Amino acid sequence: MxxxxxxxxxxxxxxxxxxxxxxxxxxxxxxxxxxxxxxxxxxxxxxxxxxxxxxxxxxxxxxxxxxxxxxxxxxxxxxxxxxxxxxxxxxxxxxxxxxxxxxxxxxxxxxxxxxxxxxxxxxxxxxxxxxxxxxxxxxxxxxxxxxxxxxxxxxxxxxxxxxxxxxxxxxxxxxxxxxxxxxxxxxxxxxxxxxxxxxxVRLVKPFFMLKKPYLVEEVRPEHGNVWTLALRPRGHEGIRFDPGQFAWITLEISPFRMREHPFSMSSNGDNPERIEFSIKALGDFTKTIKDVKPGTKAFLDGPYGVFTTERYEDSAGFVLIAGGIGITPMMSILVTQAERKAERKDERPYLLIYASKTWEDVTFSEELDKLKEKLDLTIVHVLREPPENWSGEKGYVDKELLERYIPKRRATRQYFICAAPKMMEQVELALHQLDVPPTNIHMEHFNLV
Ligand SMILES: Cc1cc2nc3c(=O)[nH]c(=O)nc-3n(C[C@H](O)[C@H](O)[C@H](O)COP(=O)(O)OP(=O)(O)OC[C@H]3O[C@@H](n4cnc5c(N)ncnc54)[C@H](O)[C@@H]3O)c2cc1C
Incomplete structure (x- = not known):
């Protein structure tokens, strides 16, 4: 007890x-x-x-x-x-x-x-x-x-x-x-x-990271100016993580240099042999990912974070709301669940509301479609600048849009939001207005400072 x-x-x-x-x-x-x-x-x-x-x-x-x-x-x-x-x-x-x-x-x-x-x-x-x-x-x-x-x-x-x-x-x-x-x-x-x-932080942690290096196995382009970096552990077992979590990555240089960046894993949490991060080229570091060569050394500090469906075994299903690169933790959640589904007989439904600028920007569009074959997954794409023949949702993820898709019994689901700060704020407010209990709302901010 x-x-x-x-x-x-x-x-x-x-x-x-x-x-x-x-x-x-x-x-x-x-x-x-x-x-x-x-x-x-x-x-x-x-x-x-x-x-x-x-x-x-x-x-x-x-x-x-x-x-x-x-x-x-x-x-x-x-x-x-x-x-x-x-x-x-x-x-x-x-x-x-x-x-x-x-x-x-x-x-x-x-x-x-x-x-x-x-x-x-x-x-x-x-x-x-x-x-x-x-x-x-x-x-x-x-x-x-x-x-x-x-x-x-x-x-x-x-x-x-x-x-x-x-x-x-x-x-x-x-x-x-x-x-x-x-x-x-x-x-x-x-x-x-x-x-x-x-x-x-400065000496002991980097020392242990140094003992567990990774090698870059692949750098793959994705839609939306995003690059997936696949890492393989070298001489150790790698890390298992709860889908949705993140790790701090150091690339090429020694971990003692303390030039690390946080990224959510986008791959299957049960596969420590190959850990993937999908990174949007936005700034000094992220713009260099596309040029990283296979075989480059990498170090990981993690996993960290509580933005994971794993903590909610009792939930009847999940609503994932992503904007742009905020899709990465959701991807990990969905891929991991798809692989585990048969083994765990977990039939719970997933609703993914995914906002992007244009259809060309939708990272993982094909992969997400394929996951529908393995999971009870509904995907609602919301485009800010849709193509002419677009019959799906357009504009922003607001209260009216959410009301059309989230279940009537709001408290039966857990809601995960990861997007640009403004969208996160608006979605959180809309969910409050729709009587989603605050304890059922979980957010991951990509901008820490
Ligand atoms: C928990 C978490 C998960 C994330 N997951 C992803 C992901 O899956 N994919 C993705 O593309 N991005 C992700 N990010 C964002 C990513 O960490 C930043 O975009 C990246 O570190 C920016 O680095 P830069 O040098 O390219 O950009 P810059 O243009 O140099 O910096 C842009 C802003 O990013 C932040 N930043 C820069 N360097 C660091 C650093 N070393 N540590 C922390 N913040 C920094 C600062 O607020 C800075 O103002 C995540 C962030 C967090 C906190």
Whole structure:
């Protein structure tokens, strides 16, 4: 009973939240248990408490982005990154409020802002806050500031380490609340854990990836300026994955270089011998896929993600809504189910609503048609610019269109959406308006930042 409970995704997810809150508040609990220095007054203690909470939150940010499988498997990368963003803003606000309270309550502390005369404990606070401001600005306005993704990622890591390192240095140097040896030990342990996560992501993970290389077996053109990259594991068994999941790919270069890109697998999840990714040529990296030669080395970090029908054994069927390259996870779901169907006697119906610009852009049009022979699959193509003789759906996937196709008993199905951000937003809203329960709607965003 106990182990069953522990395996329930809801219980596991709740445990992670509990652990997060516990670690964030632990330094405060310790401050309460151990008497704080006397005579400093409520507002100063309150301001310090905010500073401690912010520091713990920022240190924990490393665990959110370290791609720890167990945490990822409970929520999915979308939700984790969303949480990471919101928490950064909360921590940022606390970091700013912390000195503001001090400046109001003890105006003489304003002198600490004079960088040249201030002691090191104050210098570290100022530098840490500036690093945090730079981190927040370059993240929220990355695209407006025209910072390319790769340099941004490096800058983000450096600023994060600086912020936490300087914050911790400030807290230890102030000393009032960390004077006791074991409180300093606690904070050093939190900082070391954050550092270990960094080492894990930068060195340990790439090391294990290096030991399990793949070779490019084929690069195949598809409709819609998409290229399918087929990989074969070399000297190991490859990975099994739940259809709909994704992995981070490094091509040609060493995984230590950290120039990896996330892509959903588009092939059968039960065939680790040949793993396929279908990639739309859109930017610097994706435009090079067509020139990749068979035999090129590749490395995979994955599988990740919770965008999979596998989690919904009880669902009476599935509605898959794709736009453009958002078809890749759906393709994997359908191909895998088609192969498994006979073996599992799974007769559940699939409805695929697939939006493309023109008929020529429809990636996998022939393959999807063939899958109808193997699966109870209905495909509704929606074209924005249909050919003259087109009798199918045209325009956008809106409420009226969805109403024509999704089952009347909405809650009997699980709904999966993967498309451009605007289409995802509109489809999600339309599904809400059509009384689809929010817990039955699952989304995969291809633009993480
Ligand atoms: C979970 C997931 C699954 C995806 N599956 C597919 C798929 O099956 N097929 C497909 O064609 N695309 C997929 N993508 C999108 C794909 O990862 C990006 O299009 C690609 O990384 C862009 O790289 P680029 O250098 O060609 O483009 P650029 O023009 O350099 O970048 C365009 C945008 O892509 C994002 N990006 C760029 N580099 C990275 C990176 N290293 N890591 C993360 N994001 C980056 C940034 O937001 C950037 O602004 C997926 C994305 C995610 C998050």
């Amino acid at each position: 106990r182990s069953l409970l522990m395996r329930s995704p809801v219980v596991v997810a709740a445990c992670w939240i509990g652990a997060y809150i516990f670690i964030t508040l632990l330094p405060l609990v310790i401050l309460l248990v151990y008497p704080a220095p006397v005579g400093r007054g409520f507002w100063i203690d309150f301001s310090v408490a905010l500073g401690f909470i912010a520091l713990a939150m920022m240190a924990l940010q490393f665990s959110l982005t370290a791609r720890i499988n167990r945490i990822e498997a409970s929520y999915g990368i979308d939700i984790i990154l969303q949480f990471h963003r919101y928490i950064s803003l909360v921590a940022f606000a606390l970091v700013l409020i912390h000195p503001l309270i001090l400046f109001v309550v003890q105006p003489e502390t304003l002198q600490l802002l004079n960088f040249f005369t201030a002691p090191w404990r104050a210098k570290m606070a100022v530098l840490g806050t500036l690093a945090l401001i730079a981190l927040v600005v370059t993240t929220i306005w990355r695209q407006k500031l025209k910072i390319p993704y790769e340099p941004w990622r490096t800058l983000h890591g450096v600023l994060a380490v600086l912020t936490v390192g300087l914050g911790l240095g400030h807290a230890i140097a102030v000393g009032n609340y960390l004077g006791l040896f074991w409180k300093a030990v606690l904070w050093t342990a939190i900082a070391l854990a954050a550092l270990w996560l960094l080492v894990y």
